[in-house]
Each structure stands twice: as C-alpha cells, then as structure tokens.
Amino acid sequence: MRQSRTTSNRPVIGSTGPALLTPGGWLAPFDTTLAQLLPARRPEPSAAHDVLPDADRRVPLRDAVRRTPAVLAAAIAPSVLFRCRFLAQIGSRPAQPVSPDTPKAPVRAPALAEALAARAMPGDARSRARVLPHSRRCLVVRLRVRREPDTSLRDMLPHLCALPAEARESAAPYSAHTRLRPSAVSKHVPHVR
Numbered sequence: 001m002r003q004s005r006t007t008s009n010r011p012v013i014g015s016t017g018p019a020l021l022t023p024g025g026w027l028a029p030f031d032t033t034l035a036q037l038l039p040a041r042r043p044e045p046s047a048a049h050d051v052l053p054d055a056d057r058r059v060p061l062r063d064a065v066r067r068t069p070a071v072l073a074a075a076i077a078p079s080v081l082f083r084c085r086f087l088a089q090i091g092s093r094p095a096q097p098v099s100p101d102t103p104k105a106p107v108r109a110p111a112l113a114e115a116l117a118a119r120a121m122p123g124d125a126r127s128r129a130r131v132l133p134h135s136r137r138c139l140v141v142r143l144r145v146r147r148e149p150d151t152s153l154r155d156m157l158p159h160l161c162a163l164p165a166e167a168r169e170s171a172a173p174y175s176a177h178t179r180l181r182p183s184a185v186s187k188h189v190p191h192v193r
Contacts, residue, residue: 109133112170113141120145120163126185134177141167141178149187156182 109131117129120143127145134140143163147156164178 109139112139115170116141116143116163116167119166120160131171137174139167139171139174139176141176142181143167143178144181144183146183146185148185151184153182153184 113129113131116131117127120127120129127143129144130142132140132142141164145156145160147153160180160182163180164176167176167178170176
C-alpha cells in the first residue's frame with residue numbers, strides 16, 4: 001500500500017471507531033427509550049377480523065413507515081461511500097511512466113524491472129524484480145535472485161553489487177532505493193510415499 005493511502009486511511013479508521021463506539025456505548029446500557037424508537041411488529045387486526053388495524057393504531061404505523069426510508073438512506077449512504085473508496089484503492093492501475101533525462105523517452109516501471117531482472121541473472125540464477133514509484137522523485141527497486149545450490153554466492157557477489165548502481169543510472173532524474181535479496185534454491189528433494 002502506498003504511503004499516502006496509509007496516511008489517509010489511519011485517521012479515517014481512528015476517527016470512525018470512537019465515533020461509533022461512543023454513541024453505542026452510551027445508548028446500550030443507559031437509554032431505555034431506544035426500544036420504543038425501534039420499529040415494532042405490525043399491529044394485529046382487531047378481534048372483529050378486520051383487514052385494517054384500528055384507527056388509533058394506524059397513526060404510529062404510518063409514522064414508522066415514513067421514518068424507515070430515511071433510516072435506510074442514512075445507513076446506505078456511508079456504506080456505499082466506503083465501498084467505493086475501498087474499490088478505488090484495490091483497483092488495478094496502469095504502470096506509471098518513469099521519465100529519464102532524455103526528452104520524450106518515458107520508461108515504464110515494468111520494463112525497467114524486466115531489464116534489471118535480465119541483468120541480474122548470472123549463470124544458473126533465477127531472478128525477479130519489481131520497480132515501484134514511491135514518491136515524486138524516488139523509485140523502490142526490489143530484486144530477488146535465487147541461485148542454484150552448486151553456485152557460490154562469492155562468485156555472484158561482484159555482479160550483484162553492481163546492480164544498485166545500474167538501477168540508479170537507469171532511473172537518472174529519480175533516486176532509486178534498491179533492495180537486493182539473494183537466496184538459494186533448496187536442495188531438499190521431496191519424498192513421495
């Protein structure tokens with residue numbers, strides 16, 4: 001999640017919790033009139049088996065029916081707003097172009113990640129890279145290199161140490177923070193019974 005989203009979501013969550021907890025905690029034990037405000041069951045017809053209830057029982061029913069759409073609208077509106085905000089945050093967005101020094105030559109972040117992953121593969125190693133635009137002038141490059149068990153890390157180390165410098169040069173006007181994670185493929189052979 002981006003830092004700006006985290007910064008905006010924390011106050012929203014932090015203020016929504018107490019805003020709901022305070023009235024709920026006050027209403028639950030102390031307010032006995034709440035049960036009277038809740039919609040009651042529909043009144044039963046009178047003993048004469050009339051279809052409509054008595055006239056004195058129709059007035060509260062009419063008031064409850066008028067109040068119900070307002071209560072529903074008040075409950076649905078924030079629910080729809082929160083759902084739209086949630087869907088906007090998890091939606092997929094196109095890759096943001098990274099503009100190097102050369103005019104009219106934007107480089108897409110996935111293309112830069114693919115080039116760095118291809119450069120990081122010395123010998124039998126497998127690599128995966130991600131380039132994330134972090135702020136206006138900063139890129140976060142995450143590079144994971146998995147070497148085969150018989151390949152020595154000492155042989156790969158000079159090549160891997162040159163990759164952060166290449167990443168910084170590739171993202172020329174941007175600053176690049178590179179996280180390099182070397183690991184080895186497991187030697188463990190799965191046993192089948």
